[in-house]
Amino acid sequence: MSKIPRVAVREQDPLERAHNFDEVSFGYNREEAILEASRCLQCKNPKCVSGCPVSINIPRFIASVNADHMEEAASVIAADSSLPAVCGRVCPQEIQCEGSCILGIKYEPVAIGKLERYVADWARKNSYSTVAVAPYNGKKVAVIGSGPAGLACATDLAKAGCRVAVFEALHKPGGVLVYGIPEFRLPKDEVVAYEIDQVQKLGVTIETNVVVGRTVTIDELMDREGFDAVFVGSGAGLPRFMGIPGENLNGVVSANEFLTRSNLMSAYSPDSDTPIYVGKHVTVVGGGNVAMDAARTALRLGAGVTVVYRRTEKEMPARVEEVHHAKEEGIAFKLLCNPTSVLGNEKGWVTGLRCIRMELGEPDESGRRRPVEIPGSEFDKPCDVVVIALGTVANPLIARTTPGLNINKYNGIVADENGVTSRPGVFAGGDVVSGAATVILAMGAGRKAARAILDYLKIS
Numbered sequence: 352m353s354k355i356p357r358v359a360v361r362e363q364d365p366l367e368r369a370h371n372f373d374e375v376s377f378g379y380n381r382e383e384a385i386l387e388a389s390r391c392l393q394c395k396n397p398k399c400v401s402g403c404p405v406s407i408n409i410p411r412f413i414a415s416v417n418a419d420h421m422e423e424a425a426s427v428i429a430a431d432s433s434l435p436a437v438c439g440r441v442c443p444q445e446i447q448c449e450g451s452c453i454l455g456i457k458y459e460p461v462a463i464g465k466l467e468r469y470v471a472d473w474a475r476k477n478s479y480s481t482v483a484v485a486p487y488n489g490k491k492v493a494v495i496g497s498g499p500a501g502l503a504c505a506t507d508l509a510k511a512g513c514r515v516a517v518f519e520a521l522h523k524p525g526g527v528l529v530y531g532i533p534e535f536r537l538p539k540d541e542v543v544a545y546e547i548d549q550v551q552k553l554g555v556t557i558e559t560n561v562v563v564g565r566t567v568t569i570d571e572l573m574d575r576e577g578f579d580a581v582f583v584g585s586g587a588g589l590p591r592f593m594g595i596p597g598e599n600l601n602g603v604v605s606a607n608e609f610l611t612r613s614n615l616m617s618a619y620s621p622d623s624d625t626p627i628y629v630g631k632h633v634t635v636v637g638g639g640n641v642a643m644d645a646a647r648t649a650l651r652l653g654a655g656v657t658v659v660y661r662r663t664e665k666e667m668p669a670r671v672e673e674v675h676h677a678k679e680e681g682i683a684f685k686l687l688c689n690p691t692s693v694l695g696n697e698k699g700w701v702t703g704l705r706c707i708r709m710e711l712g713e714p715d716e717s718g719r720r721r722p723v724e725i726p727g728s729e730f731d732k733p734c735d736v737v738v739i740a741l742g743t744v745a746n747p748l749i750a751r752t753t754p755g756l757n758i759n760k761y762n763g764i765v766a767d768e769n770g771v772t773s774r775p776g777v778f779a780g781g782d783v784v785s786g787a788a789t790v791i792l793a794m795g796a797g798r799k800a801a802r803a804i805l806d807y808l809k810i811s
């Protein structure tokens with residue numbers, strides 16, 4: 352077994368990065384990547400591959416890195432992933448490939464995500480691309496939404512020779528990759544725009560500012576515009592609120608709006624026409640990646656920040672790395688606390704958050720221990736802004752304007768594991784089906800749906 356310790360990745364100093372939006376992690380250099388790759392055992396039954404939702408041939412790409420054959424490594428990854436520089440940065444590897452890595456039983460797992468990032472960045476910097484496209488097969492497919500699900504589906508369909516048009520409601524493509532995940536975790540121009548550009552190079556067109564269900568309906572796309580099939584990857588962008596008193600005070604904002612204003616409307620820039628108010632202290636409610644992103648963004652905008660979460664750190668759904676980075680940067684955590692009301696002044700502005708302390712009871716349906724209120728333990732936490740990061744559901748617009756498309760009680764489209772919906776020719780995948788999940792699961796769903804669409808169109 353490899354006794355070489357896992358190669359640490361270089362990062363910006365926490366005190367410095369708390370004041371800028373530059374990327375936190377510098378990633379590996381060539382020597383570090385080769386050394387880390389040399390730790391891989393090249394297992395005969397590589398558990399890392401079954402832990403990867405898009406089944407990248409991980410040992411093969413790592414062997415190529417170890418041999419310093421970066422073109423080969425990039426080609427192996429490109430066979431299964433159209434967004435490797437994104438996934439290398441934001442995938443929860445600790446519960447996927449790295450969580451299954453055999454080396455991790457006794458030592459630290461191979462840093463598969465950091466190696467994927469290194470290879471993808473190498474390919475970008477060296478303009479290396481290998482993807483081949485089959486000749487046009489006479490079929491047209493519309494993809495709704497340009498997030499990871501839509502982009503992965505569009506990539507596989509274009510490679511198979513379909514003419515693919517992506518329709519995106521916002522003015523920039525990328526879905527959560529551009530409007531949700533902040534620049535300091537995922538650089539927009541350098542990484543996301545480049546990977547979207549690679550998808551467009553396959554012949555995929557992306558039309559922005561098209562709200563399907565308003566600008567055009569699915570029926571019109573199929574009947575009037577001649578699309579043979581439609582894939583819906585419209586995500587789950589509708590925020591959930593707590594339903595507690597004071598939630599409509601000025602200064603209460605959903606994490607989605609807060610992050611969209613910062614990421615997509617450049618509110619962090621002093622020249623922005625649409626700045627965000629953060630005041631002196633921001634309280635973020637929630638414990639997922641969205642909460643960590645909102646908290647770290649508020650910190651960079653100059654506020655002191657506290658995260659309030661009703662369970663303990665162990666149950667937090669956020670990536671371990673993100674919680675660690677947030678703590679290093681100076682974000683305070685109030686765990687086992689739940690808000691009961693938002694407090695305000697006579698002018699209608701937030702002055703604080705009333706919380707109650709919690710303890711953990713028996714496990715609930717999610718398997719995590721249920722938080723239970725401790726009677727009489729309320730306390731007030733002064734703040735100027737409250738950011739709610741308690742999850743999102745799908746927007747019902749598409750389902751409401753598409754007769755015969757079944758949805759569930761969370762507005763999500765009902766589809767089977769291959770993305771087949773109740774409407775013939777209409778497929779769906781990603782967050783709009785699963786509810787808010789992860790980039791790689793959305794990509795996996797987009798790829799499965801692409802295969803189902805090719806079967807439906809009788810393209811082998």
Ligand SMILES: Cc1cc2nc3c(=O)[nH]c(=O)nc-3n(C[C@H](O)[C@H](O)[C@H](O)COP(=O)(O)OP(=O)(O)OC[C@H]3O[C@@H](n4cnc5c(N)ncnc54)[C@H](O)[C@@H]3O)c2cc1C
Nearest residue numbers: 496498499500520526527531563586781782788789790793
């Ligand atoms: C702040 C934040 C941080 C996250 N961090 C991570 C992380 O670190 N790691 C991770 O793996 N996952 C993370 N996630 C989750 C991950 O980003 C999502 O699971 C993933 O993006 C879902 O992909 P999708 O393609 O299904 O949807 P989305 O990325 O939401 O894309 C859907 C797209 O469809 C468009 N759309 C919606 N309705 C219409 C319409 N009617 N017409 C046309 N277009 C429409 C939307 O504008 C959007 O661009 C995070 C999510 C958020 C919000």
Ligand code: SF4
Nearest residue numbers: 391392394399452453
């Ligand atoms: S499980 Fe770990 S050690 Fe084995 S092949 Fe995969 S990355 Fe290498």
